[in-house]
Amino acid sequence: xxxxxxxxxxxxxxxxxxxxxxxxxxxxxxxxxxxxxxxxxxxxxxxxxxxxxxxxxxxxxxxxxxxxxxxxxxxxxxxxxxxxxxxxxxxxxxxxxxxxxxxxxxxxxxxxxxxxxxxxx
Numbered sequence: 674x675x676x677x678x679x680x681x682x683x684x685x686x687x688x689x690x691x692x693x694x695x696x697x698x699x700x701x702x703x704x705x706x707x708x709x710x711x712x713x714x715x716x717x718x719x720x721x722x723x724x725x726x727x728x729x730x731x732x733x734x735x736x737x738x739x740x741x742x743x744x745x746x747x748x749x750x751x752x753x754x755x756x757x758x759x760x761x762x763x764x765x766x767x768x769x770x771x772x773x774x775x776x777x778x779x780x781x782x783x784x785x786x787x788x789x790x791x792x793x794x
């Protein structure tokens with residue numbers, strides 16, 4: 674936890690290759706990693722592979738990180754140019770957004786959601 678708290682951002686790279694229909698579906702539909710949730714609970718911005726649809730959609734909707742796409746040997750970030758990665762204001766903006774999202778991923782909030790689902794099932 675201490676190591677994550679001191680990070681500028683947490684990278685969720687996804688796999689190098691997507692092998693098969695079912696794996697691709699799992700990756701695109703429901704791959705919200707534990708480390709991503711842990712990072713967000715601490716207010717750490719995420720840097721996410723666009724192939725991880727659910728997670729990249731969350732990051733896009735909440736502006737709590739950066740989304741990248743890999744094409745061959747090229748990495749492109751969604752909505753920004755590579756030289757903008759040096760911008761302090763960019764990092765302050767996504768850090769503030771990640772910190773705004775943090776309460777949703779804290780243990781008490783997660784337990785509360787599980788209990789709601791359990792009682793309504």
